[in-house]
Amino acid sequence: MPETNPDAGWRFDNSYARLPEPLFAAAAPATVRAPRLVIWNRHLAVDLGLDSDLLTESPAIFAGNELPPGAEPLAQAYAGHQFGHFTTLGDGRAILLGEQLAPAGGRFDVQLKGAGRTRYSRGGDGRAALGPMLREHIISEAMHALGVPTTRSLAVALTGEVVMRTTPLAGAVLTRVATSHIRVGTFQYARGLGDEGVLRALLEHAIARHDPDLADLADPALAFFEAVVARQAALVARWMLVGFVHGVMNTDNMAISGETIDYGPCAFLDAYDPATVFSSIDQQGRYAYANQPGIAHWNLARLAESLLPLVPGEGEAVLDKVREVLGTFPERFERELLAGGRAKLGLVGEEPGDAELFAGLLAAMRTARADFTRTFAALTTLAEAAAAKPRASGEKPAGPADGASADEADPFATGPLAEWLPAWRERLARQPAGPAAAAAGMRRVNPVVIPRNHRVEEALDAAEGGDLAPFERLLAVLRQPFEETAANVPYRAGPPADFGPYTTFCGT
Numbered sequence: 279m280p281e282t283n284p285d286a287g288w289r290f291d292n293s294y295a296r297l298p299e300p301l302f303a304a305a306a307p308a309t310v311r312a313p314r315l316v317i318w319n320r321h322l323a324v325d326l327g328l329d330s331d332l333l334t335e336s337p338a339i340f341a342g343n344e345l346p347p348g349a350e351p352l353a354q355a356y357a358g359h360q361f362g363h364f365t366t367l368g369d370g371r372a373i374l375l376g377e378q379l380a381p382a383g384g385r386f387d388v389q390l391k392g393a394g395r396t397r398y399s400r401g402g403d404g405r406a407a408l409g410p411m412l413r414e415h416i417i418s419e420a421m422h423a424l425g426v427p428t429t430r431s432l433a434v435a436l437t438g439e440v441v442m443r444t445t446p447l448a449g450a451v452l453t454r455v456a457t458s459h460i461r462v463g464t465f466q467y468a469r470g471l472g473d474e475g476v477l478r479a480l481l482e483h484a485i486a487r488h489d490p491d492l493a494d495l496a497d498p499a500l501a502f503f504e505a506v507v508a509r510q511a512a513l514v515a516r517w518m519l520v521g522f523v524h525g526v527m528n529t530d531n532m533a534i535s536g537e538t539i540d541y542g543p544c545a546f547l548d549a550y551d552p553a554t555v556f557s558s559i560d561q562q563g564r565y566a567y568a569n570q571p572g573i574a575h576w577n578l579a580r581l582a583e584s585l586l587p588l589v590p591g592e593g594e595a596v597l598d599k600v601r602e603v604l605g606t607f608p609e610r611f612e613r614e615l616l617a618g619g620r621a622k623l624g625l626v627g628e629e630p631g632d633a634e635l636f637a638g639l640l641a642a643m644r645t646a647r648a649d650f651t652r653t654f655a656a657l658t659t660l661a662e663a664a665a666a667k668p669r670a671s672g673e674k675p676a677g678p679a680d681g682a683s684a685d686e687a688d689p690f691a692t693g694p695l696a697e698w699l700p701a702w703r704e705r706l707a708r709q710p711a712g713p714a715a716a717a718a719g720m721r722r723v724n725p726v727v728i729p730r731n732h733r734v735e736e737a738l739d740a741a742e743g744g745d746l747a748p749f750e751r752l753l754a755v756l757r758q759p760f761e762e763t764a765a766n767v768p769y770r771a772g773p774p775a776d777f778g779p780y781t782t783f784c785g786t
Contacts (some may be wrong), residue, residue, distance in 0.1 A: 286336075286582060287328040290348030290376035291385065294458075298476045301468065305353040305373045307342025307706035308394025308404065310449070312438025315340055316408075316746060317415055319432050321757075326432070327381040340435040341451050342373070342393040350374040353396035357470060358463035358530030359580060360705045361564055366470070367530050368398025374459065376637060385487065387459050388432070390671055391452040407447035409438065409738050412749060414452055414541040416737070420729045420756040421538055426516045427509075428538040429456040445543050448742065456537060458487050463530035474587050481588055488535055497599075499588035507578055509536025511607055514574045515614035518567070519622065520651040520728065521547035525782060526558040527565050527573045529580050543782035546728050547650040548772045550643040556731075556782045575607045576670060621723045622654050624661050624716030626709050635701055642694035649772045653689050654724040660690065661706075661717035684779060725759035728765045731780045732773040 294302065323330045345351065355371035360367075378386045391414075392406025415431035422428050440520035460480075468477040474533040485492050492501045513536050517524065524531070525543035533539045543557035552568030560566075565573060582600045589596045612633075617664035619636035620628070628784045637694055643653055689695050706716055729752075737749040755766045775779075 286332040288346040289379040292350040292376045295350045302352040302354050303397040305396040310341050310437035313337045313341030314436045317434035340453050341437050356463035357467040358528045360528045370399040370402050371404040372751050387456045389454045405441040407441050408450040411450040411452040417541045423757050423759050457535045460534050461530050462532040462581045469584040499585045506534050507607050508576050511610035512614045519618040525568045529577045532577045542784045545731050549647040549654040550650045558783050571611050573575050624720040642698045645694045646691045651728050658720040660723045663715040665717045727769045732777045
């Protein structure tokens with residue numbers, strides 16, 4: 279297979295390819311008929327040290343027809359609990375090209391998703407359709423802009439071929455970038471091999487990639503597990519704070535890096551309802567919005583089981599150590615969630631009643647079926663209005679509700695949210711910094727726009743019909759989620775009344 283221009287900035291290493299062979303299989307991307315680049319992430323390319331001008335002139339690499347210099351393509355093996363049922367898996371339609379060494383010193387996996395069959399395809403065609411790849415691109419970039427750790431998309435390329443799902447669809451390949459693609463399921467697979475040497479090699483590799491400071495500890499396995507627990511607690515809290523529903527939290531979709539991975543049947547809340555499920559295959563609500571922390575805890579228990587042979591000690595003593603670390607997840611998650619909740623409410627410092635104040639708002643939102651994103655955006659506007667209100671010398675600082683519009687569009691004008699508002703106003707009045715500091719902090723964490731489900735569907739429908747302009751406009755808006763701009767006004771509203779219940783699909 280030919281190589282691309284080496285001057286494009288590729289600096290590949292292949293540390294995963296140096297692991298024991300049971301953890302991967304060599305895999306060559308399939309050659310496609312007519313590669314054409316349709317989406318290029320110039321922002322990410324710069325961070326990776328890549329030359330955009332050269333690479334956009336050579337789309338073949340992003341469809342799998344050419345390889346970057348130094349690439350050693352492979353498919354990773356892993357297992358997973360899918361909806362609670364264990365199975366052996368692996369990259370059935372994804373091929374890891376290698377690890378790009380970025381100018382700032384980071385190491386990033388570069389993977390082609392939809393690049394053809396591998397040893398782990400399990401009868402599938404290894405291909406991907408344009409719609410799901412564009413969905414992953416726009417949602418992952420939106421998550422990045424929202425400050426949520428995530429894999430990212432460098433490019434989406436059309437292949438010029440048709441993939442068959444329920445109907446014929448345009449084939450596409452997504453170039454995904456991650457700090458690594460190691461999953462909880464990777465460790466489950468290694469443990470299942472029954473070879474402690476392979477399991478240890480995977481652990482040492484993961485530590486070198488993500489937690490190098492742990493390498494020389496007396497018990498690196500337990501320390502690594504604790505680091506993963508902490509990362510996952512922080513990640514899932516951030517999901518909850520922006521109303522994100524992953525939709526398929528199988529153990530093979532939990533990255534040990536703490537990045538969000540695999541944007542299949544994901545979506546964002548409109549009306550706040552903790553029981554919300556979007557995925558067409560989640561009939562029992564296993565991965566509902568409110569269940570995400572508990573599922574993350576369950577997945578981490580599977581990681582704990584996989585690491586047990588590498589934890590020093592014997593019998594119950596080992597189990598006790600691992601259980602103790604695993605048991606910290608709920609408290610870590612609640613701490614992360616409350617810290618984020620305080621920020622969304624503009625609270626500086628800590629008071630004993632803050633958790634109840636935040637929970638009270640969520641309860642009022644649930645009763646009112648208030649829009650998740652618009653509620654916090656409106657609260658930010660109230661704080662800004664209070665901060666801007668002039669007051670006489672010696673007058674007590676105005677509470678954030680003062681001067682608020684009685685506009686019916688204001689979710690705090692009447693009903694349960696209006697009843698909650700005085701408690702928030704009283705809490706902020708006790709802060710020495712005043713409403714200006716609260717408003718500034720809230721503006722940094724409460725987005726004005728998110729990937730609204732109806733807007734995403736509109737953009738994908740247009741793109742699949744050959745018109746990428748709506749997709750590109752939406753993508754540009756989502757890259758500045760916290761700023762009120764003229765461009766994002768049409769994207770702030772919730773779905774129209776006739777949008778109906780929203781259902782997402784896996785895309786495989």
